[in-house]
Amino acid sequence: LTRDGGGRPARQRVAGALLAAGLLFGCRHEPRAAAPANAAPRRVIALAPNLTEIVFALGAGDRLVGVSEYSDFPEAARTIPRVGGLEVDAEKVAALHPDLVLAVAEGNARATVHALEAAGIPVTVTPSGSLDAVLESIRIVAGKLGRSEEGGRLVADLERRRAAVREQVAARTDKPRALLIVWPDPPQAAGAQTFLNDLLTEAGAQNLVGDRKGWPILSVEYLATAPVELLVAPDSPETRPAWDRAFAAGALSRGPIAHARVVRLDESAMTRPGPRVFDTLEKLAGATR
Amino acid sequence: VKAPGRGAALLAGAVLLLCMGVLAFSVGGVHLSLADLVSGRGEAGQTARMLAALRLPRVLLAALVGGCLALAGAALQALLKNPLADPFLLGTSGGAAAGAAVAALVGASPLVSPAAAFVGAAAASVGVASMARRGGRLDLQRLLLAGLIANAFFSALLLAAFSIASGEASRSMLFWMMGSLADATPGKVSALLPYALGGAAVLFAAAPRLNLFAVGEESAAALGVDAERTKRVVFLSASLLTGAAVAFAGVIGFVGLLVPHAVRAVAGNDQRTLLPLSALSGAALLVAADAVSRAALAPVELPIGAITAALGAPLFAWLLLRTP
Numbered sequence: 001l002t003r004d005g006g007g008r009p010a011r012q013r014v015a016g017a018l019l020a021a022g023l024l025f026g027c028r029h030e031p032r033a034a035a036p037a038n039a040a041p042r043r044v045i046a047l048a049p050n051l052t053e054i055v056f057a058l059g060a061g062d063r064l065v066g067v068s069e070y071s072d073f074p075e076a077a078r079t080i081p082r083v084g085g086l087e088v089d090a091e092k093v094a095a096l097h098p099d100l101v102l103a104v105a106e107g108n109a110r111a112t113v114h115a116l117e118a119a120g121i122p123v124t125v126t127p128s129g130s131l132d133a134v135l136e137s138i139r140i141v142a143g144k145l146g147r148s149e150e151g152g153r154l155v156a157d158l159e160r161r162r163a164a165v166r167e168q169v170a171a172r173t174d175k176p177r178a179l180l181i182v183w184p185d186p187p188q189a190a191g192a193q194t195f196l197n198d199l200l201t202e203a204g205a206q207n208l209v210g211d212r213k214g215w216p217i218l219s220v221e222y223l224a225t226a227p228v229e230l231l232v233a234p235d236s237p238e239t240r241p242a243w244d245r246a247f248a249a250g251a252l253s254r255g256p257i258a259h260a261r262v263v264r265l266d267e268s269a270m271t272r273p274g275p276r277v278f279d280t281l282e283k284l285a286g287a288t289r
Numbered sequence: 290v291k292a293p294g295r296g297a298a299l300l301a302g303a304v305l306l307l308c309m310g311v312l313a314f315s316v317g318g319v320h321l322s323l324a325d326l327v328s329g330r331g332e333a334g335q336t337a338r339m340l341a342a343l344r345l346p347r348v349l350l351a352a353l354v355g356g357c358l359a360l361a362g363a364a365l366q367a368l369l370k371n372p373l374a375d376p377f378l379l380g381t382s383g384g385a386a387a388g389a390a391v392a393a394l395v396g397a398s399p400l401v402s403p404a405a406a407f408v409g410a411a412a413a414s415v416g417v418a419s420m421a422r423r424g425g426r427l428d429l430q431r432l433l434l435a436g437l438i439a440n441a442f443f444s445a446l447l448l449a450a451f452s453i454a455s456g457e458a459s460r461s462m463l464f465w466m467m468g469s470l471a472d473a474t475p476g477k478v479s480a481l482l483p484y485a486l487g488g489a490a491v492l493f494a495a496a497p498r499l500n501l502f503a504v505g506e507e508s509a510a511a512l513g514v515d516a517e518r519t520k521r522v523v524f525l526s527a528s529l530l531t532g533a534a535v536a537f538a539g540v541i542g543f544v545g546l547l548v549p550h551a552v553r554a555v556a557g558n559d560q561r562t563l564l565p566l567s568a569l570s571g572a573a574l575l576v577a578a579d580a581v582s583r584a585a586l587a588p589v590e591l592p593i594g595a596i597t598a599a600l601g602a603p604l605f606a607w608l609l610l611r612t613p
Binding site: 087186209212216217218219220221222223224225226254255 | 317318319336339340343344452469471472583587588589590
């Protein structure tokens with residue numbers, strides 16, 4: 001789910017320097033009153049779609065002045081100015097005068113975060129790697145927005161639904177051997193210490209690559225022979241052709257995986273570590289039975 | 290070192306390739322039972338046959354790609370009398386990679402990318418050759434510089450394509466840029482075969498003339514060699530081999546540079562031995578590297594370009610240090 005950009009650090013150092021210079025000169029005729037330290041931020045930028053969703057779920061969507069490129073949920077997020085995709089445009093972020101920038105630990109480049117911090121913009125980085133981290137992210141964002149109460153209620157509700165799913169699958173004895181493939185070419189699966197591994201196992205399946213950390217790219221030979229009974233994959237109109245190719249003649253067309261039960265779930269609700277991942281959990285638990 | 294006889298050297302190379310091929314066919318992340326494969330009975334037999342159907346084209350493709358790259362490197366080194374000459378240095382692989390990246394960017398089907406890579410390689414070769422031409426002659430110094438220019442241009446193109454590609458397209462693009470034989474199919478093997486054989490035939494036939502080149506271009510001309518024609522033919526054949534290899538396996542470095550050096554250290558500088566032996570050794574090396582990429586971290590696959598570089602860099606350093 002991450003992407004390595006060769007020239008990224010250098011480019012961002014330059015961006016950071018430009019940004020710093022811009023602020024230096026901008027400050028003189030920008031006597032914009034800085035919010036008092038303990039006031040809730042009014043101008044928030046979310047650097048990942050799941051953070052956008054969290055801010056909206058907390059009822060603070062109207063405070064977003066900038067969002068990442070793929071922030072398309074809820075509908076109201078589509079009209080908010082974009083500040084870049086995986087590569088964040090630091091100048092655009094600064095030009096929007098945010099008093100809070102939200103970033104994710106996995107996916108946003110550390111250099112971007114440092115550049116923004118160096119420019120004096122408060123940045124909060126949310127954790128990833130588990131469903132617990134999703135809930136923790138909601139709590140952190142709620143705290144920063146001064147909406148701890150709403151955050152507590154949302155987290156309690158999600159925890160309750162999560163516990164219900166856990167109870168629902170606890171009695172099951174034959175948990176299907178499963179893979180959750182996030183991208184078909186090259187085939188990349190959710191492994192240990194990812195929130196999608198939690199999603200898969202809490203929904204009552206065994207992750208066949210649960211002993212591999214991160215997002216392993218699996219070999220064609222392994223996929224052709226692994227005893228897969230359940231295949232979980234994200235679904236979106238844009239990525240459907242790539243999946244169709246993999247199912248027809250590619251990595252997912254041979255051996256047990258070709259006869260496995262396939263569960264396709266809405267991509268944005270599944271692969272974004274936000275509140276909707278718990279909707280997906282309920283759906284998946286129903287499908288693994 | 291006294292060079293061994295040509296027949297003995299080539300036989301040794303062929304045996305090496307055969308051993309590597311058998312070894313690579315029998316290892317991998319998933320165990321392949323030869324008994325089940327031969328019997329073909331039951332579920333185990335079916336699984337073994339399916340594995341063999343996946344692995345055999347992969348071993349063959351690795352051999353062809355490794356052979357193409359090493360042979361192209363050996364021929365360019367002889368032609369340019371420069372030990373640094375390599376398809377990568379001359380911009381051919383860069384052109385191929387850029388061609389495929391642009392195709393992915395404009396949303397062409399992945400099936401088109403080998404063709405696009407090939408067009409890119411051809412364009413790079415023709416561009417570099419015409420930049421290097423001065424007064425109707427292919428100037429060897431200028432050829433290296435033109436390669437440098439082409440590389441700078443193509444890496445700019447690649448980076449730009451990579452930056453503006455969508456998340457999905459860039460993921461496939463990255464994998465391809467690191468080099469991979471994971472998508473090997475019998476169709477790809479048979480598509481690469483004529484390029485490999487054609488390029489090899491032309492270069493093997495040019496080997497005696499390349500030997501005269503080693504003495505000096507003027508003496509070669511004095512002995513009746515059409516120097517310009519030889520340069521053109523060798524350069525274009527090497528580009529063809531590289532473009533075809535990159536088109537089917539992505540960017541795999543170091544094979545074209547390293548293998549001819551290693552072979553020269555063992556078997557001497559007679560191109561009639563060096564060229565075919567480089568092809569055989571390059572094939573054996575890439576077959577072995579691909580086996581490592583499949584087996585080392587199974588079920589995860591390592592990018593083969595990383596393995597050839599990890600093997601190649603220390604070996605190259607050792608060769609450099611032991612040469613007085």
